[in-house]
Amino acid sequence: MRLTMKATMKATMKITLDDLKGPEIAALLQEHLNDMRATSPPESVHALDLDGLRQPNIHFWTLWDGNNLAGCGALKWLDAEHAEIKSMRTAAPYKQQGIASKILQHLINDAKTAGVKRLSLETGSMDFFNPARLLYSKFGFEICDPFDGYQLDPNSVFMTKKI
Template identity: 50%
Template sequence: MRIELDDPARPDVLALLEEHLRDMHAISPPESVHALDVARLKAPDISFWTVRDGDELLGCGALKELDPGHGELKSMRTPSTGRRRGAGRAVLAHMLGEAHKRGYRRVSLETGPVATFLAAHKLYESVGFRPCGPFGDYRPDPHSVFMTLEL
C-alpha cells in the first residue's frame, strides 16, 4: 500500500469522489452535505492523498488548513467494493502525521450520524477523536457529527 499526494481529477479518483457525493446526497438533505467537489479539493489550503495497491485505488483523504494550528479532515473515502483492507486507517494515520509536521494543535472533522456512519465513528474514536461542537463555518445540524483530536 502506498500513500501519495494526488490529483482529485484523476479519472479513477474522480469516479470515487462522484460516488461519495452521490451517496451523501442520497442520505442527507442538500444543506447537510459538506463533501467537497474536485474544484474545491484543488484549493491551495487543501492537500489531497490517495492510497493505492499497485494501480488499484483503495481510498483517499484530504487535509484542509483552517488556521495555522487547526486542520480539518475532508473527503475520507474508500470504494464500496474495496473496504476493510486498512486503507482508511492508513490514510488517516498519514494525514495525522502530516498535521503533526505542520504544527497543528488539533484536527477536526465533520461526519454523518452514527446510525449511517458507524464504521467511520469507530475508526476516528480508535485514534482519539472525541465529539465536539461545530467548528469553522459549520453550524449545528442534526445530520452532522463533529469530532476533534488534540495533538
C-alpha cells in the same frame, strides 16, 4: 442480489499527494458525493467536489494498491494550527481491510509534521456513518461543538483531536 468483490491488498501500497486529475479519483469522489447526497439532506452535505478540493489550503492524498485506487483523504488548513479532515473514502473492493485507518494515520502524521495542533472533522449522524465515527473514536477523536462556520445540525456529528 448484489455481488461484491474484495480486493487483495499487495505489500506495495503507496500513499501519494494527488493532483486530483486522474479519472480514478474523479470516479471515487463522485461515488462519495452520491452516497452523501443519498444519505443526508442537501443542507447537511459538506463533502467537497473536485473543484472544492483543488484549493491551496488543501492537501489531498490517495492510497494506491499497485494501479488500483484503494482510498483517499484530505486535510484542509483552517489556520496554522487547526486542520479539518475531508473526503475520507475507501473504494468498495477495499472496505474492511484497514484502508481508512492507513489514510487517517497518514493525515494525522502529515498534520503533525506541518505543525497542526488540532484536527477536526464533520461526519453524519445517521447509521450509515457509524463505521466512520467508530474509526475516528478509535484514533482518539472526541465529539465537539461545530467549528469553522459549521452550525449545529441533527444530521452532523463534529469531532476533534489534539495532536
